[in-house]
Amino acid sequence: MTSSEEPLRMTRSIIIDTDPSVDDAVAILMALGSAADLEVLALTTVAGNAPLALTTRNALKTLELARRVDVPVFAGAAGPLSGALRTAEHVHGESGLDGYELPEPKVSASPGFAPDKIVELVMARPPGAVTVCAIAPLTNIALALAQAPYLATRLREIVIFGGARREGGNISPAAEFNLFVDPQAAHQVLSSGAKVTLIPLDCSHQALTTTPRLDALRAIATPVAEALYHLLTFNKGFHERRHGTDGAPLHDPLTVAYLLRPELFSGRRIAVAVERDSPLTRGMSVMDWWGVTPSTPNAQVLTDVDADAYFALLFDRIAALG
Ligand SMILES: [Ca+2]
Numbered sequence: 106m107t108s109s110e111e112p113l114r115m116t117r118s119i120i121i122d123t124d125p126s127v128d129d130a131v132a133i134l135m136a137l138g139s140a141a142d143l144e145v146l147a148l149t150t151v152a153g154n155a156p157l158a159l160t161t162r163n164a165l166k167t168l169e170l171a172r173r174v175d176v177p178v179f180a181g182a183a184g185p186l187s188g189a190l191r192t193a194e195h196v197h198g199e200s201g202l203d204g205y206e207l208p209e210p211k212v213s214a215s216p217g218f219a220p221d222k223i224v225e226l227v228m229a230r231p232p233g234a235v236t237v238c239a240i241a242p243l244t245n246i247a248l249a250l251a252q253a254p255y256l257a258t259r260l261r262e263i264v265i266f267g268g269a270r271r272e273g274g275n276i277s278p279a280a281e282f283n284l285f286v287d288p289q290a291a292h293q294v295l296s297s298g299a300k301v302t303l304i305p306l307d308c309s310h311q312a313l314t315t316t317p318r319l320d321a322l323r324a325i326a327t328p329v330a331e332a333l334y335h336l337l338t339f340n341k342g343f344h345e346r347r348h349g350t351d352g353a354p355l356h357d358p359l360t361v362a363y364l365l366r367p368e369l370f371s372g373r374r375i376a377v378a379v380e381r382d383s384p385l386t387r388g389m390s391v392m393d394w395w396g397v398t399p400s401t402p403n404a405q406v407l408t409d410v411d412a413d414a415y416f417a418l419l420f421d422r423i424a425a426l427g
Pocket residue numbers: 123124125126128129154240241357
């Protein structure tokens with residue numbers, strides 16, 4: 106039995122690569138509330154939803170909220186592998202995490218460059234021990250794999266929130282934000298040979314932060330739940346004004362939910378390519394769902410989720426934080 110086939114209940118060691126706005130913060134807190142299942146080795150930050158200084162600060166604030174400043178934060182890439190950085194303050198506010206005053210971080214990021222630290226952390230553990238939970242543009246992961254190509258087979262899995270099959274895009278008509286910001290990095294990660302699971306917009310657009318769900322969150326009545334209630338209410342407002350929906354898609358925590366309860370998801374193992382050149386479709390994930398090319402499948406793509414079970418699991422883990 107190889108380590109990738111070990112029983113599901115084994116604690117997984119994870120590195121969360123993140124650009125915190127609110128859904129990243131929820132994902133981080135969900136992982137920290139799942140101590141019996143997941144050991145969070147580090148948060149590695151990257152520019153994305155906001156510039157790097159802000160995403161790093163927001164990661165530290167999230168740990169402060171959870172009273173888990175023992176988890177190290179390593180800052181990584183300040184922009185994509187090539188070209189200018191595109192951020193999303195129009196969605197998340199100027200801080201990247203508007204809607205509630207989180208506690209000021211009392212600790213700083215740890216010294217070291219995130220891609221170097223990813224390599225170090227993975228190599229310090231046995232083969233197949235570490236999973237990367239990638240919920241941001243994939244710049245740090247691509248840099249780590251470029252520096253240490255053997256990482257691809259050393260990792261247990263890379264679980265990515267990104268791309269879209271049928272849902273078009275959320276930053277351009279064709280592209281999901283994480284892949285749009287650094288399509289070259291996404292291409293490199295998808296062609297690295299690593300075991301990749303990709304959770305696209307198709308899942309998160311089934312998982313909206315509706316009023317009854319946010320009421321259930323607030324009813325947990327802990328400081329963490331109260332903070333998330335306000336942050337998610339701010340986020341919900343943007344989507345309601347723009348799309349008229351009750352609630353916003355809750356993207357990033359889907360990766361943590363998949364690690365905890367993969368049976369909540371369904372999809373296919375297929376070939377995925379990322380458009381890197383066309384200005385019209387930059388960052389588009391081109392998914393060979395019907396196997397019409399000779400390309401070898403390089404990712405497990407999950408396109409459906411049991412949304413009620415996802416939110417129930419999330420709230421259970423947020424409540425566990427106390
Ligand atoms: Ca994110």
